[in-house]
């Protein structure tokens with residue numbers, strides 16, 4: 001059995017923020033910036049955390065709270081927590097076999113794991129390594145119908161019943177850190193090459209002996225001489241269909257009879273169109289602040305979307321979720337569950353599967369504690385009544 005270096009002792013991390021500090025120490029500069037960075041001035045990245053911070057909680061007291069209920073029914077399955085791991089690409093840059101570690105950590109807790117189109121492991125490899133995984137697959141708006149159709153057939157063949165179509169990234173956001181760190185796609189600048197040498201543990205654990213792996217799902221569509229990260233990055237860039245519109249989505253709806261979820265919706269009118277097309281779910285998301293800088297925090301867009309869509313399809317939210325109280329606030333405002341992006345990536349970057357599991361355990365503990373302290377120990381009883389705009393806002397206690 002392969003032995004992994006487990007990195008700094010992730011078990012000492014008492015919060016997602018502490019895991020992030022450890023991840024920053026462990027990763028070379030370019031990998032950390034890839035994980036953490038947002039687009040342009042990172043206004044949206046900052047708003048995602050501020051949006052949660054601006055919501056205050058007003059607890060009720062003397063409510064028995066020895067037992068908390070955090071289950072959620074999502075797409076026909078009962079989950080123990082209102083959480084799924086969201087899609088993130090190039091994960092093996094953070095830790096060898098990171099996709100498999102994330103899938104295992106989610107599966108241990110009975111939670112779904114979403115595999116990105118640009119994952120380092122293919123969907124077939126994930127299912128082989130983690131046969132019981134509740135696998136969701138994320139698709140980009142790809143140009144070539146053959147590639148799109150083949151990916152859908154493969155997803156269906158491996159037992160994936162939920163497809164997330166990412167609609168906010170047909171063009172790549174202006175990520176300046178990427179431009180600084182790479183002289184060409186996937187070609188590190190000299191400064192960054194030296195920085196990699198200064199991280200021998202990361203190199204041994206992540207690069208040795210094969211170097212960075214290719215993009216597992218896409219490899220077969222590339223000409224043999226381009227089957228490397230640079231070729232794959234170029235291929236995916238050329239494949240993004242900037243003409244993809246609601247009609248194209250309607251055609252995809254016809255071709256994918258299983259659950260179809262649109263990821264990257266912020267406007268309530270788009271939520272209404274998605275309902276009219278018969279979609280099964282929406283992810284209220286700004287891509288973790290990595291796409292259009294200046295858009296509002298996802299949590300600030302949720303109330304209007306919930307008003308338009310609640311009860312008509314499944315509502316998910318991501319971007320900025322780092323605390324159990326964030327999950328509580330999202331659920332109180334109408335989300336059925338949240339997707340995790342960076343939170344579990346910090347964990348996997350410092351401790352592989354166990355690190356990702358630690359991140360999930362921290363959030364689960366925080367959520368249970370917060371529900372109890374709020375006086376609403378059953379998540380399914382939670383509504384907006386304990387929320388107020390900010391601690392200084394006056395409100396009437398009913």
Ligand SMILES: Cc1cc2nc3c(=O)[nH]c(=O)nc-3n(C[C@H](O)[C@H](O)[C@H](O)COP(=O)(O)O)c2cc1C
Pocket residue numbers: 034035036048086087088089116117118138166263285286287288289290318319320321339340341342343
């Ligand atoms: C390193 C990284 C890679 C990502 N890759 C993808 C991807 O391949 N497909 C996708 O739809 N979203 C991708 N996202 C966006 C996430 O799915 C999610 O929307 C975002 O991370 C949520 O914000 P948070 O990280 O603040 O929780 C990525 C995000 C990060 C941080």
